Amino acid sequence: MTVPGRRSSTFMRLLRSGFTDPSAAAALLDSDALAAVRNDPVLLDALGATADPDLALRGLVRLAEAEGESGRRVLLDTLLRSKPLRDRLLGVLGASEALADHLARHSADWHALETYEPADLHPGLADFEQCLADAHDPVRLRVAYRRCLLSIAARDVCGTIDVAETAAELADLATATLRAALRIATAAAPEDAAQCRLAVIAMGKCGGNELNYVSDVDVIFVGDAANGADESAALRAATRLASHLMRICSETTVEGTIWPVDANLRPEGRNGPLVRTLSSHLAYYQRWAKTWEFQALLKARAVAGDPDLGAQYVEAITPLVWQAAERENFVADVQHMRRRVVDNIPAAHVDRELKLGPGGLRDVEFAVQLLQLVHGRSDATLHSRTTLDALHALAAGGYVGRTDAAQLGDAYRFLRAMEHRIQLYRLRRTHLVPEGEADLRRLGRSLGLRTEPVAELNRAWRRHASVVRRLHEKLFYRPLLDAVAQLAPGETRLSPRAAGQRLEALGYADPAAALRHLEALASGVTRKAAIQRTLLPVMLGWFADSADPDAGLLNFRKVSDALGKTPWYLRLLRDEGAAAENLARVLSAGRLAPDLLLRAPEAVALLGDPEGLQPRAADALEQEVLAAVGRADSAEAAVTSARGVRRRELFRTAAADIIGSYGTEDSPAETDLGALVDRVGRAVTDLTAATIGGALRAAVRDQWGDTLPTRFAVIGVGRFGGHELGYGSDADVLFVHEPREGVDEQDAAKAAQAVVAEMRRLLQLPTADPPLLIDADLRPEGRSGPLVRTLASYAAYYRRWSLTWESQALLRAVPVAGDPDLGRRFIDLIDPLRYPAEGLGDDAVREIRRLKARMESERLPRGADPTLHTKLGRGGLSDVEWTVQLLQMRHAWAEPGLRTTRTREALAAAHAAGLIGTEEAQILDEAWVLASRVRNAVMLVRGRAGDTFPTQTRELAAVGRYLGYAEGTVGEMLDDYRRTTRRARAVVDDLFYGG
Template structure:
């Protein structure tokens, strides 16, 4: 009888040891079977260290009670005195109810766990074959198999082997089991064995040496006649037919031996559905039949499955011949049409077929599960393994390590995937080990989760800690799967031939010539400089360059693209993120290739701000920033500067980066990439460029203004001051090389003399201009104030009252027209707003324009056409002043604004296209004519932008140099050799626009 006090203390101790049912545990400890050890504290501590102390104690009592007469003391003595045995035995009993059942049925099998020699730690295939050698029937094989499984589980739960070693041992045990099953089948039908040769090929996780505790063992059977020559089908047709029938009977018997349920349960199903034609195909084929199928009919997924193929049983020579024959086919699979998209679709289909109620608990197939890692690794292997034999491993973690070593996967990404995969596989193992059932679902029951968490070493809050760790690892897997599995570079690499992926000098030279590089010798030197050597950087370059060469070649100047790439790579050579960005992030590599081969402007900007490459990898990186964000950044940078020169340098740094952002987005939007086709709405692209450059110019001027004020006046200027953008600047239509047309207005602060205020304003303007004209390699930013009252002969800056007086008495029609695109861009917002209120009656005159004013505007336009056209310029190809060009469209729209904006609010805008759309909406211009003018204006603007992008300097005419003209054509969407079409199309579109201008502007 137990003393009450003692029982109470035992109860508390049991609780503290992790028992969930202390009362039941106390009763079990009081059983006769454990009488000799129940008081030993070592036993209680050991039980408390298991995944499920209650389960371990129940299993121990059953094992003790099942011991043959006289053998119980030996078990209990060894259990108490031998820590290795105690940890192993109780660890298994606390983790696996199924193995506890096995020990209760076979109570002497615990003796296999006694030894703890070095050789016992990591048994291989020979040890497992010896363990199964005495099994001569299916029942005996099951018992021997469980006995071997018991030793693996013991090493696993005690941490003697890690998850990868556990999976490898399980695969070795499966191999030994298949051999034993084939031996039993052969002994049962020796006449069949005499007729044929049969090879068993392991697939899936068994083939990859990474098997689960309970999993279908996927196999393929290869047969031949007993006298066949090396699998070549040397026997005659009749012999071959009989041999295949015999081999099929042996294979079927092997499958039954492993799969059927007996009094000792089952081992695992043998699944042969990965064979050619699946369930509809013959179970056994000859090697020749296998090859014929794979060469003619096999689907993409079948080659992915063959990546893990391994000969494991039966005729060794035939198995070797099979692996030797199919291996080249596996590493050619990526050359199949749509290979990468097919693999990606298959993965999506697997996820889509998971029942909705299970998807969140699916450890293997669900998003962030084991299959995400395996598919990503296999896809990378199949694409890059064609030219890199180090990737030819069927084991996921080994292949992942090789991918990282070769530079195909970032080391940090590989490490995260490695850790996550091991954690998820360990979860899968422990879930299956409990009842030795094939499942990949995380349990929902609290007790099951508690046991699972404790088995993973999580002891404080096992359920909460398990869920947190599982979700964290699943999130990492899903993120990296999306990044690697859908990497655009993969599909591009897959489309290359194996010769193209290996940059040997001879192969590279031939490919460069075929791709149209003008100077293959120089290009080859660049390739050698970038990709030679054994560094990780060179390895990644060898992955990138074969694809990028093709992207460079899809431009008017591939040589320049490659040269620029080398310059950028040299500039960023020691920057760890650069090559990772190009390899891993979206369309970054293709974007960079397009930008570097599109002309001079974007590469020149990038050379001076190479860190801007990072913008190409961010899906939102090329979106224009808002005016407010730009001004805020520029003013903050100016505020931190020590002097005005460094202040304007900081502002220019922002401008340089943002000009590159805009130029890159323009190029990519025009050229398109695999991920992002060319933008069809050219008008939207033009508007985006014009708005972005105008906002950036405004921010830069605001920075120069702040720097000038700080340099001469500290925090406060004696006069309120505003900068008004006019012309293309005010219209948000600046090009890359446009001057900034402005007006300056000021208003003395209270108590400040007007002359002192004027002098202060003049000082600030002079300093702004000086700062903005400091020597720089960036595109210049020139402030042009010639549209001010009285032009160059008038004062540079006026008070608001002075502007009012001038406009009231002296303003000419052309000045009112110039004010149509006036908009405040920097300085005091309130002063700018009042300036706009002042000029609105001038630019939108009540009741519109009189006929005299209309005639005056027409005369000015005609004079400008005759006087300002450059000598020798072709008027049909001059984008600004030529026939149907920018000036024609803009003057036509502006005439409509001055005549009708007083009655049509939609016309009160500084933007040309917006005003044209408003005129059409108001019925002032028919649809066809509005579209003609809009198309011509957009095309002329795009040509100007293209010229600046290609040549690096502004121009209003098409380049005369053939390569530059071809690059302009490429930007505009014209294929190589079609620049004649480009010029013809430009003349046709602008001729139609001029006809509309003749009617609307000149009155027909």
């Protein structure tokens, strides 16, 4: 019977030793299996030193029970006598449940850990081959493989080998396993082996001698005829051998599986033949291969099969690898692949993804490989397949700062060690950091974190991931600054040629100009230059991620020159997290926003204020413009002041639009694209109304003081009245006046005409700002009619002469400036016209359809692609708006929700009233939003309005980036636009034209 005091003492000792379930541990120590050692303090201390003492104890009991009485005695006696065995065996049992399972099934394998000779510490490929030599079938191969894995894991958890050596041993074991599997496949089909030569090329981590505990082993197979055999027959034989090799390694048996052999990196992937000749491989790589395939080939290594054929393959593809950086769209392809990997991570896993997440292992590997491919063209010292070796070579060659390389290497080693220990636990292929407290505790302790394992692990992991994220940009760009800043002549520095190569590969079309800009910004010992050297590595990365890095850098230099003596500018970019990234996105997104900013550089301050990009309210804009006009001493000066407000607010709107569309690290791209379009439409419309109001006040004040002889109002129509203006839209308006009491009608008319003429003159004064054009062509009688009429004249005209199209044009009429009471009375006048009682008659409907058909055939510009014209093309703005307006004119008399000037609101109201189905409404809304975004994008990118996609490559790519498409996917963008508008046109044909 156990004495209570002794039990309490045992429990406390177990807790102090790191056991989390002392009751279960005490029961296991009291079991018959450990009877001989249950009270031995050496064993308890050794268990307490493992990653998971509870797990180690359970594994030891299972092993002791499996050994039987005589074997158990030998095991326990040896365990107590030999500290090396004790550390290795218990270390494995405390870190790997899967290897404990293996030892429970094959208990004699513990003897593989018994010897502790120098030669045993670092076995090579030949040693692993010897260990697998007697494995003549898949089951025995699995058992032998796990025995070898057991010895690697023991060296790993005891710290005898570091993480790089562990990865190299795992790659050697994989190589030996592939050779053994090919030997088994050859023995099963000697007739196939006799007529072919087969080489196995390792790719990925196996090829790079940096394999994980559990990973797909990527391979490529190369075949050839042997002994005069027919080539086709030889390839069929080689394919059978290769397929059998893959099954031997991949299939599940009573002893489980080894790892999947993945041949999908071969030419044409899974759609291509499993085995090709060397000449067939080369023909594919020279004509069809994509950039990522050359990046993958960087790690190609012949590992099994015919050594001469394997060597010939590697020798033949090596020059192609080191010429890959000269391919068109090289970096765009690499970045696109990296983004695609990140985009494919489930949202719930991003924060736990050790390999693919931000600051993960793939970031390091991609960065190193990209720099290798860029500079390895002219420097053979960079031709390493192994990440850490390549990083060391990059630092030694001056391509990466030594401190940066050391920090990145430390982070990579820590993350790989985490990955190894996570996989070792159950020998499962995973890169997710566990969430459970017990799993995190075991993981932390396995890495030597013993005081507070979970908290220490999380801190270390986040710190290293943060280093990777920070250095991922700095790695590329810091050496460029060192190359031009010339602050430390004794240090290794990129040569001008290497710096140019890197900039060119990173997307800069004019690397010489880029280096001049960098030198102007970062050279010298001033505080300003020092801050720029801190900012530029990250800024350059953001520029490179845009469609036009050269423009981004040039614009940044111009803004910095303009604000260089302003103390707050660089401080804002350095200290306000979002300001620098926001500025980089804005400066590289096209011409409009940078042009506006360069004319008002102080607007940079808006980018650092969390509220700075929110649109101003209409009344606040109106008050600011009118106050500026009031302070001016002439009409021209007044409009110049109003334009200054417009310039700043257009920049605010454009910057918010760009950032909302592109997203930043802290603020992802906005997903409600309709809301983004609506926000731009409201902001530009309110700003246009305020500017016109300011011009009206200036025109009146200059000649008549505070009171015009006639009341005067400006009515917005078209997209202006719909609050749907884009950056390049004209302002469609009607002018209405009403003589004041006691004023002669002719005098009032002359005054009104003079005001209109002066407003138009003032707004058309030469300026570098985007023009604000007033278009009054929708007035009665069109261009033949007077520019301005009295309210009574409008009433008489509409009563007697109004045509259906004029009633349709009035659907979006709303007062925007001038006398508010007169504006309201104008709206009261036109409501019966645009919302006719009992709707439209059949004749009127036919007339609208006829006008629309005529417009389609006559107004589309010659040579324009009707599938890509945003305004008049198939399924574009005109199609959607005319369809919605027809519904308004037919049904607004009975449905108050349709009495709105805004297209999307009217469409939603029509759907709510049951006039259009849910799917049809969504299709029309999507097409209208997309066409509006394309028009806005064209203006942002080109700095001038346009209704079609640009033809210039960089401009088209910039439009694509605004719309959310990655570099190199403009074809997909155009296809999506055509698909969206084609569906919209089908709805228009049904609803507008009646099927």
